[in-house]
Amino acid sequence: MSNKKLAEIFEEIASMLDLEGENRFFEVRAYRKAAMTVGTMQQEVEDIYRKGGEDALRELPGIGKAIASHIAEYYGTGKIKKYEELKRKYPVDFTGLTRIQGMGARKAFKLYKALGVKNLEDLKKAIEKHKVRDLEGFGEKSEQEIAKGIQFLSQGGGRMLLGVALPVAEAIVSQLKESGSVDEAIVAGSTRRMRETVGDLDILVISEKQDAVEKIITGMKEVQGIIARGPTKISVILKVGLNCDFRIIEKKSFGAALQYFTGSKDHSVQLRQIAVKKGYSLNEYQLSGKNGENIASRTEADVYNRLGLDYIEPEMREARGEIELALAHNLPKLIELKDIRGDLHSHANPLSGVTDKLEDVVGAAMKLGYEYIGITNHSKSLYVEKGLNDRQMQEFFKAVDKMNDRLDGKIRILKSAETDILKDGTLDLGKKTLEQMDYVLAAVHANTNMGKGEMTKRVVMAIEENDVHILGHPTGRLINKREPIQLDLDKVFEAAKENGVAMEIDAQPDRLDLNDESVLRARKYGLKFSIDSDTHWVDQMQLMRYGVGTARRGWLTKGDVINSLPLEKLLKQFRK
Ligand code: DGT
Ligand code: CA
Ligand code: CA
Numbered sequence: 001m002s003n004k005k006l007a008e009i010f011e012e013i014a015s016m017l018d019l020e021g022e023n024r025f026f027e028v029r030a031y032r033k034a035a036m037t038v039g040t041m042q043q044e045v046e047d048i049y050r051k052g053g054e055d056a057l058r059e060l061p062g063i064g065k066a067i068a069s070h071i072a073e074y075y076g077t078g079k080i081k082k083y084e085e086l087k088r089k090y091p092v093d094f095t096g097l098t099r100i101q102g103m104g105a106r107k108a109f110k111l112y113k114a115l116g117v118k119n120l121e122d123l124k125k126a127i128e129k130h131k132v133r134d135l136e137g138f139g140e141k142s143e144q145e146i147a148k149g150i151q152f153l154s155q156g157g158g159r160m161l162l163g164v165a166l167p168v169a170e171a172i173v174s175q176l177k178e179s180g181s182v183d184e185a186i187v188a189g190s191t192r193r194m195r196e197t198v199g200d201l202d203i204l205v206i207s208e209k210q211d212a213v214e215k216i217i218t219g220m221k222e223v224q225g226i227i228a229r230g231p232t233k234i235s236v237i238l239k240v241g242l243n244c245d246f247r248i249i250e251k252k253s254f255g256a257a258l259q260y261f262t263g264s265k266d267h268s269v270q271l272r273q274i275a276v277k278k279g280y281s282l283n284e285y286q287l288s289g290k291n292g293e294n295i296a297s298r299t300e301a302d303v304y305n306r307l308g309l310d311y312i313e314p315e316m317r318e319a320r321g322e323i324e325l326a327l328a329h330n331l332p333k334l335i336e337l338k339d340i341r342g343d344l345h346s347h348a349n350p351l352s353g354v355t356d357k358l359e360d361v362v363g364a365a366m367k368l369g370y371e372y373i374g375i376t377n378h379s380k381s382l383y384v385e386k387g388l389n390d391r392q393m394q395e396f397f398k399a400v401d402k403m404n405d406r407l408d409g410k411i412r413i414l415k416s417a418e419t420d421i422l423k424d425g426t427l428d429l430g431k432k433t434l435e436q437m438d439y440v441l442a443a444v445h446a447n448t449n450m451g452k453g454e455m456t457k458r459v460v461m462a463i464e465e466n467d468v469h470i471l472g473h474p475t476g477r478l479i480n481k482r483e484p485i486q487l488d489l490d491k492v493f494e495a496a497k498e499n500g501v502a503m504e505i506d507a508q509p510d511r512l513d514l515n516d517e518s519v520l521r522a523r524k525y526g527l528k529f530s531i532d533s534d535t536h537w538v539d540q541m542q543l544m545r546y547g548v549g550t551a552r553r554g555w556l557t558k559g560d561v562i563n564s565l566p567l568e569k570l571l572k573q574f575r576k
Pocket of ligand 2: 202
């Protein structure tokens with residue numbers, strides 16, 4: 001059984017315990033953390049359990065004795081008794097319903113008690129009959145917002161987060177490579193382009209042993225079953241709920257095929273038009289000359305170059321003007337993961353009980369070879385995150401100073417905070433606290449329903465009136481879950497440019513905020529960016545690559561990104 005299912009169960013247990021009353025706070029936290037750990041892990045929890053038992057499970061962050069025994073129970077009996085018992089009392093599909101923006105478990109349970117709504121289908125019907133607006137605590141506006149939320153969900157339906165899909169694709173590719181029956185295997189399609197969500201996986205395989213390849217594919221634990229097979233293509237459905245197309249190709253067509261199946265479709269259409277103008281033709285086998293002769297097919301670079309273009313990185317292939325730049329030999333040199341020298345958004349809140357300890361976060365940053373790690377705990381008004389007040393912040397900074405002394409320059413911990421931007425555009429921490437920081441990261445968290453004018457004023461004010469250095473997750477969106485706050489981004493970019501404030505690209509796979517299109521737009525203002533993992537526990541530091549992918553989709557170079565600077569230069573920039 002998949003990690004995802006297990007994570008959903010823990011998340012539901014947390015929600016139901018939360019409904020049981022205030023005194024379950026710590027239990028709720030524990031199950032939430034377990035859900036996060038399991039839901040974002042690359043390895044299968046089942047494998048860990050089968051190999052190392054409960055002891056191995058307890059080595060994982062946030063998995064204590066009780067939860068380890070639930071996991072064992074689950075893989076032993078297929079059930080978790082505690083979950084089943086709670087579910088009898090709360091027979092509601094919290095997982096499905098809470099995907100709607102603004103719908104927490106509490107609201108969902110209210111709808112169940114009042115209207116018998118158990119799942120999304122029931123809720124849709126209740127809304128069509130306008131039954132929700134008459135409930136206490138809901139009203140007409142709230143009914144409309146729920147309807148909007150449901151629609152928003154259905155538009156994104158079927159596309160999976162890159163952060164979930166890419167690790168699966170990589171696991172499949174490495175099994176193919178290790179099998180000995182293939183010469184090459186590579187991920188293509190939207191996954192290779194690092195699109196924030198993917199419709200299906202596309203994997204190219206060079207092999208002359210089609211039967212062997214098919215056998216390997218059907219034997220993989222990720223694969224649920226075959227949907228279709230032809231002479232060069234096998235389509236399967238994966239257990240994660242995604243389809244995967246395998247294309248088996250010949251070595252000599254590798255470049256042409258990789259170009260074709262990486263897409264995007266619009267990019268490839270433009271490329272073919274260029275071929276046609278030259279009297280050539282281009283398909284998934286080769287670039288053909290006037291007499292049908294093969295003039296390029298082995299590598300992608302050959303194909304682009306023979307058409308008179310420079311090689312275009314996959315992340316840029318979206319028909320957004322990259323073809324013109326490639327023709328003019330004027331493509332930007334995109335930033336790479338190895339250019340990142342530190343992370344400027346991470347959490348290590350000593351009070352939260354959810355985030356990892358400071359020394360663990362710092363240790364993980366050192367393992368990645370970072371020169372610096374900025375710790376940005378939440379500020380006080382975010383009480384659900386146990387945000388720190390001024391005094392607690394200052395105490396935390398003292399602890400950071402001490403640790404910096406001990407570290408003796410091996411890595412530098414930077415003092416900061418994810419300071420809440422309040423409703424009126426002021427910041428949630430005092431001037432004295434702000435002055436003690438190496439830099440200030442500020443972000444909107446509460447009162448997110450403001451209209452566009454008001455919200456823009458709030459954010460612009462925060463940028464102009466304060467010494468802010470980074471605007472954190474500028475739009476607040478959660479992909480397929482929560483719509484962005486209403487913001488006139490051009491006004492924000494202008495103010496940010498004027499005041500030297502960097503825009504964040506938050507690398508959490510469900511955020512990717514700013515998104516690729518907004519990055520592309522912000523880039524025109526000559527703004528700087530900070531690509532951050534927003535780590536809540538150390539495993540998440542690995543998420544940086546999704547932020548870099550988004551930056552590359554927005555055409556950013558190393559020079560555009562402040563956390564590619566060496567420490568001294570970065571600090572100098574912050575002091576300006
Ligand atoms: P997705 O799966 O919706 O996230 O997006 P893609 O880009 O992976 O699209 P998909 O899986 O339908 O096709 C994979 C690639 O194959 C696509 O990027 C370009 C190529 N392709 C598919 N259909 C066509 C087509 O009709 N014409 C051309 N030129 N290329 C196509
Ligand atoms: Ca695809
Ligand atoms: Ca496909």
